[in-house]
Amino acid sequence: MRWRKLLGYVSVPALLVGLTVASPEAKTPYKEPLKKAKTVDELVAMYDSSECMSCHADIAEQWSKSLHARSIFGTGRTIATILTAYKVGLKNFPYAGVKDIKDIKVEHLMFCAKCHLPQLEEAEDSVAQEIIKLAMDYMEGDEKTSAKAQEKLEKLNINCLICHQRNAIIHKWVEGYPERKAVYGSKSGDHPFEKMPKIKHSSAIKESIFCGQCHGLGPNLELDEPSQCATLYGYYLWSYVAKGGMKTCQDCHMRESGLGHNIQAYRDKKMQEMAVDFHVNAKPIYWRDGTVIKPLIYTIVEIRNKAGHAIPDG
Numbered sequence: 001m002r003w004r005k006l007l008g009y010v011s012v013p014a015l016l017v018g019l020t021v022a023s024p025e026a027k028t029p030y031k032e033p034l035k036k037a038k039t040v041d042e043l044v045a046m047y048d049s050s051e052c053m054s055c056h057a058d059i060a061e062q063w064s065k066s067l068h069a070r071s072i073f074g075t076g077r078t079i080a081t082i083l084t085a086y087k088v089g090l091k092n093f094p095y096a097g098v099k100d101i102k103d104i105k106v107e108h109l110m111f112c113a114k115c116h117l118p119q120l121e122e123a124e125d126s127v128a129q130e131i132i133k134l135a136m137d138y139m140e141g142d143e144k145t146s147a148k149a150q151e152k153l154e155k156l157n158i159n160c161l162i163c164h165q166r167n168a169i170i171h172k173w174v175e176g177y178p179e180r181k182a183v184y185g186s187k188s189g190d191h192p193f194e195k196m197p198k199i200k201h202s203s204a205i206k207e208s209i210f211c212g213q214c215h216g217l218g219p220n221l222e223l224d225e226p227s228q229c230a231t232l233y234g235y236y237l238w239s240y241v242a243k244g245g246m247k248t249c250q251d252c253h254m255r256e257s258g259l260g261h262n263i264q265a266y267r268d269k270k271m272q273e274m275a276v277d278f279h280v281n282a283k284p285i286y287w288r289d290g291t292v293i294k295p296l297i298y299t300i301v302e303i304r305n306k307a308g309h310a311i312p313d314g
Contacts, residue, residue, distance in 0.1 A: 028122065029166050031177040037123040040130050040152060047119050049160035051193065052183075056160075062262035068158040071116045072131070076138075079153055082112050083135040093225065104129045111227035115214035117156055119166060131156075158214075167213055168202040175203060208236060211249040215313075232309045240308035247308060266312065275311060277304040 028034045037043035053060035063069055073079045090098040090108055097103055105125040106113075109132075113120040120127065137149035160183075168184030169175050178184065183191055184202040191199045204210040212233030219226040236249070253263050257270050264271050282299040305311055 029178060031179050034122050038126055040127055040134070040156065043119060043123050043127055044155045046122060047159060047161045047166070051195070052160040052164075055193075059261045062260040063159070065262045066264065068263060070154040071158045072113075072156040073138075073150060073153040074116075076150075078116060079135050080139060082109070082116075083132065083139055085109075085112060086132050086135075096225070101129050101132050104132055107224065111220060111223055111225055114220055114223070115216070115230060117158075118214075119162060163210075164205075165196075167210075168205055170204045170209060170213065206248070206250060208233065208248045208250070212236075215249070230313060232313045235309035235313070239310075245308050249308075252308065275305065275307040277302070277306060279303075 034046070037046050067074055071078070072082070086098070086101075086104070086108075090096050090104070096108065098108060106120055106123060106128045109117075109120060109128045120131075131153070134149045134153050137145050138153065139146075141149065164183045164185060165178050165180070169178050179198075179200070181196055182198040182200045183196050184200050184205060186201070186206050187199065188201045189199045191197055202210075215230045215232040217234040217237075218231045219228045232249075236245075252274060253265070253271070254260055257264070257268070257274060259268065259270070266272060266275070279302040280299060281302075282297050285296050285298050286293050
């Protein structure tokens with residue numbers, strides 16, 4: 001098995017013996033400290049990838065069709081669930097300290113935002129409060145207010161700079177912390193963009209562990225209030241890989257599907273065909289009830305999961 005795959009699947013404390021590694025000056029995923037965003041607009045600007053899209057238009061078009069492009073809003077169901085988490089969960093948790101929107105802190109939303117908006121960690125509590133206000137506007141406002149809130153919420157997403165920079169390095173004590181002046185991919189080289197003149201290598205970006213950062217192992221036990229949502233990577237490791245499976249998430253959801261950065265799941269017909277064998281065997285029979293002959297259908301439905309993980313998830 002390739003070394004980088006091993007690095008993704010197992011803990012490697014032995015590698016770190018004798019190393020002295022300085023942490024960043026502030027709590028940040030980057031080598032450089034960041035000034036925290038105070039508003040949703042500031043957070044959007046901090047992770048603005050529109051200039052990436054001017055050169056990579058085809059990839060940007062693919063991405064725009066995916067739910068990564070509207071990760072905090074989703075189909076509308078995601079932001080509705082986050083609002084419910086506030087109203088039904090946080091306001092009723094006896095030790096959360098949340099009675100009103102003004103009490104919400106970034107940490108209160110991380111049981112959703114860890115995956116749907118990880119860059120929320122680079123924001124002040126005012127941004128978390130603004131997200132809940134926008135959620136209320138979307139769910140409870142008039143048509144104009146709702147549309148305006150949706151437009152703003154959809155600007156918060158998993159874009160180029162999240163995958164190819166912020167979350168590109170998983171084992172930071174081995175590979176270093178991501179740099180704001182670099183983009184990360186499967187190879188190193190020059191990048192013809194003044195703000196980010198370097199392409200740097202990420203060992204994880206082609207491996208399933210990269211997707212596993214969000215499509216995870218199960219409960220986020222590092223949080224004060226763990227949540228159980230995504231478990232795909234856990235199923236993938238302990239069922240598919242453990243039985244000899246060799247394909248990665250990227251193999252199925254990007255390359256073999258032909259979708260590229262339009263990473264889809266059950267909503268896409270091609271992904272449905274790749275994931276499930278579905279057969280229906282039916283034949284008509286006739287049942288005599290006294291003097292009346294009633295037509296019936298006798299049916300056997302067979303469904304076989306071909307995916308490298310459980311279906312459904314989340």
